[in-house]
Amino acid sequence: MQYAVFDRPAVTIYDLPQPTMPGQDGQTVSAIGDQGLYGQSCQVLEDAGEMVRVRTFYGYPGYAARDSLRFLTREQMQAYLAAPAVMAARTADLLSCPQVAGIPLLTVERGARLRLAPCAEKPDGWTRVLLADGRAAWVWDRSLEPLCWEEDAVFTQREGLPFDDALAQALGVEPGQLVRRALDRWHGGDPGAFRRALCETARKYLGAQYRWGGRAGSGLDCSGLVSSVYMQNGVLIYRNAQIKPGWPMRSIPREKMRPGDALYFPGHIALYLGEGLYIHSTGAAASGGVVYNSLDPASGIYRADLDQKLTAVGTVLGCI
Incomplete structure (x- = not known):
């Protein structure tokens, strides 16, 4: 391989x-x-x-x-993934030196994986990172967030093996322990903190344009938004707009939905924020991007066409 x-x-x-x-x-x-x-x-x-x-x-x-x-x-990939890394928190310039006038070496999108580079002295407000080719670059601290996901399944995936099984095999745990592992590692073991983090992360994409197949802050589609939000909080769900066996999302009754759960419609997915409000990336001509809408008919941002077609509510916390 x-x-x-x-x-x-x-x-x-x-x-x-x-x-x-x-x-x-x-x-x-x-x-x-x-x-x-x-x-x-x-x-x-x-x-x-x-x-x-x-x-x-x-x-x-x-x-x-x-x-x-x-x-x-x-061997190179194992070393690459084992190195300390952070995530780009927004569109970020990677510069040749820790100065605003530094030469831009590359501009990355929210979600980019950046390895940390050795640094004898850290200038205030700046972090030294490594490009994929090994060159060092500088980026604003404010353009970075902790990296909260695991890529180990890259070594174990194969045809016919459910994704959760592949990731669990790589990490040496049972598939049913993956969500708990993510909560313990990145959210203090608190499902409520996980739900709040999902909602907060989703709001960071508000206003981004709709882009078919996109996952970047400059443009993303409905499942690109929701799967990225979950990934950035440690849980890897199926990338497309459906609940698929082999990934951790499970269907629950509509009346049990809570903030951070996923809302599924025919060919579409959104993230529920609570009190009837949800966020999604929609290709509808009236919005063409990441917006809020509501399941409450009394709301000015109610969309009856989606409310009436809600096919499933999904959660990864059903057994937590």
Whole structure:
């Protein structure tokens, strides 16, 4: 097995080994299915030609351009993932020196994985990080957040093996312990803190434009938003807008939904914030991005078309 890290700010992952496909009414449309953010890891399933078949560490398969990947051996990937790292908290310039006039080496999106670089003396307000190619760069402290997810499933995923089983195998735990492990490691063992963190993270994307297949702060789709919010809080759910066996999301009755749970509609997903309010990335012409809407018919932001089509409420905390 060969591995790679995404070596561009937001790498397009196509569902087909070409960037476009025939759409409705004779239109040519994009074959994009996902995006891999800078520094995140993937398996290399087939390495032939300019389009490489990959599977992300959270289980999404597709095709990425060869020149958007940095290839690693298993040993190199193990060392890469073991190194202390942080997450880009917003669109962030990586600069040649800890000065605002430093030369921009790269601009990354929220969710990028950045390794910490050795630093004999830390200038106030700045952190030294490593680019994927090993070069050092500087970034504002305020542009960083703790990295709160595990990519170990990149080593154990294989066809026919449920994703939770692959991640649990890599971490040496039982699949049913994965959510509890995330809560204990990053949320003080408190389900309430986890729910609050999910809602807070989702709000950071408010106003971002809708982008089919997107996961970046500059544009993301409905499942890109919700799966990214969960990932950034330590739980890896299925990337698309459905509850799929093998990932931790479980269906619960509508009357039991609580803040941080996922709302599922036909081909769409949102994150519930409480008191009828939810946040989602919608391609509706009236919004075209990440907005609030409500399940309360008395609210001015009520959408009857979604309320009436709510098919499931999902939670990862059913057994916690």
